[in-house]
Amino acid sequence: MSDWTAGYIADIGxxxxxxxxxxxxRVKLAFLSAGLAYPEMGNAxxxxxxxxxxxxxxxxxxxxxxxxxxxxxxxxxFAQELAGISGGGAKLFDEAFADFAARSDLPEFDYIGLHGIWSWISDENRGVIVEFIRRKLKVGGVLYISYNTQPGWAxxxxxxxxxxxHAEIIGAEGNGIVSRINGALDFTEKLLATQPMYARANPQIAERxxxxxxxxxxxLAHEYFNRDWLPMHFATMAEWLEPAKLSFACSAHYMDHIDAINLTAEQQQFLAEIPDAMFKETTRDFMVNQQFRRDYWVRGPRKLSKLAQAEQARQLRVLLVQHRADVSLKVTGNLGEATMQxxxxxxxxxxxxDHQIISLGQIEQATGLALSQILQAALVLIxxxxxxxxxxxxxxAKAKKACEKLNHYLCNQARGSHDISHLASPVSGGGISIGRFQQLFLLARSQGKKHPAEWAQFAWQILAMQNQTLVKEGQTLETEEDNxxxxxxxxxxxxxxxxxxxKALGIAG
Structure with missing residues (x-):
C-alpha cells in the first residue's frame, strides 16, 4: 500500500x-435542551x-x-464535482490533515465536524487535528465529533x-481489500465454530x-480494517481536546437526551449523586455499554437563563415529514422499545x-402543553x-437554487446507481432520505410527466435498458408486467x- 495512505484504507471508496x-x-435544539447558548454558523x-x-x-x-x-x-x-454543480460554494480539498491545517486561506470557523474519522487515524494526526481546532475554532464555536468508544467495544x-x-498476513494483497475482508470473516466464523473459550465468555460475538x-x-473496510483503530474512553477524549480549550456540551444524538428511555430510575438516581459532570458522563457510558459517541463540544460554554432558554425554544421551527397516521408512537432507547405518551x-x-412550518411556541399555544413537554417531544420526533x-x-430562499441544481444532478445519477439516497432540502438545511425510485419519479416530473403511471413507465425504461429488475419481499420480479x-x-x-x-421540504416543485 502506498505511503501516502498512512495506514488508512484507500484502495476502496x-x-x-x-x-x-x-x-x-441540529446544534440549536441540542444546546437549548442543555441550556446552552449556540453560535450563528457562518463558516463550517x-x-x-x-x-x-x-x-x-x-x-x-x-x-x-x-x-x-x-x-x-x-x-x-467527486466531492469537488458536486460542489461545482450546485454552486453551493463548498471549498473542498484532497489534502492530508497536516497540509490542510497549514493553509493560509482558511477562515476561523464557527463549527468543525468529524464523523467517525477520529477512531481510524494515528495519534500524530489526532494531534494535528487538535492543534487545528485550537487555532481555527472561534470562541463560542462548536465541535461535533463522533467516535468508537469504550466500554462498548471491549x-x-x-x-x-x-x-x-488475517487480512494482513493470510489475505493475498493482490486480491484487493474486499476479498481479504471476506476471507477474514470466513476464518473468524470457522474459529467460532470450534467453541473457543473466548466465544464462551462472549456469547454475543457469533451473532455480531x-x-x-x-x-x-x-x-467494513473503513470501519474495521484500517491500521490505526482505537475505541477511546470519553475521559481520554476530554484529555485530547483540553489543549483546544473545549468543554463537553451535550450529546448530538437526540435520543441520548431522554433519560427515561435509556436509564432505569435507579441508574438516574445514581448518576444524579455524582458531582463531577465529566465523570458522570464516563459512568453513564458503562450503564448503556456505549459503543459509539456523537458529541458536541464548545469553546467557552455559556449557560442560558431559564427565560432566555424558553424564549429561544419557542422560536425554533419544525416540520412534520411523515404522514400523521404513519408516525410510530414507539421509540427505542437503551432500555428497549417504549411507547410515547x-x-x-x-x-x-x-x-x-398539515405539513406547514410551525414554531414550538405556536405548538405550545395550540395544544396547551408545557414547553418542556414540547421540547422533549421535538427531540424524540426529530x-x-x-x-x-x-x-x-x-x-x-437563498438555498433553493443550489438545492435544485444539486438535486437534479443526483436524480440523474439515480438512473444508473442506487448509491446516493439523500437529496438537499433548503427547508431543513441538509439532506433528506429518498430512495432511487423516488428520485426517478422526481426526475420524470421534471421532464413534464404528470401522472404516476408515466413516472413508473419512465423508471422501468431506465431499469430495462440496464437489465435491472426489482426485488419485492425478497423475491426478484422476473416479468415486465410484474416490475x-x-x-x-x-x-x-x-x-x-x-x-x-x-414539496414542503423544497425538494419537489
Missing part, C-alpha cells in the same frame, strides 16, 4: 452516506468528508460557507484485531459476526399534520426522523403520500 448530526442546524469545516455528501448537501441547503478535506483524491474529486476489539491480522457479514464491504404526542402531531428542524425563511405493477404501486404511493411532503 467510502460509502455515499449522509450524516444528519453534521448539520449545524468537515475533516475527513469521505465522498463529500454531507458537506455538499449542507453547503447547498444553507448559507453556511463550508470548507473541508479528505486525503483520498478519488473521493475529493468484547469485540479482540475479534477485530484477529480479522485485521453474522450481522457484519451482511454489511456493505466498503463500510399519547396525550402529549397526539396533540403535537395533529397540530403539525431524533426518530418524523420531524425536521427548519431554518430561517431568508436562508431557505411495472410494482413501480406503479410505488409511484401511486409517492403521489398520494410523499410528494406533498417533498
Amino acid at each position: 467510502y460509502t455515499f452516506g449522509y450524516y444528519s448530526e453534521l448539520n449545524p442546524l 469545516c468537515e475533516l475527513g468528508f469521505g465522498q463529500g455528501m454531507s458537506a455538499n448537501l449542507h453547503a447547498a441547503a444553507s448559507v453556511t460557507q463550508w470548507h473541508g478535506t479528505d486525503f483520498n483524491p478519488s473521493q475529493a474529486g 468484547s469485540f476489539a479482540p475479534i477485530r484485531h484477529l480479522m485485521t491480522e 459476526i453474522q450481522k457484519i457479514k451482511e454489511q456493505n464491504r466498503h463500510y 399519547d396525550h402529549v404526542y397526539a396533540p403535537i402531531l395533529n397540530t403539525m399534520a 431524533g426518530g426522523g418524523s420531524v425536521v428542524a427548519v431554518q430561517d425563511d431568508a436562508h431557505i 411495472l405493477a410494482e413501480l406503479n404501486r410505488q409511484a401511486q404511493t409517492f403521489s398520494e403520500k410523499q410528494l406533498s411532503i417533498f
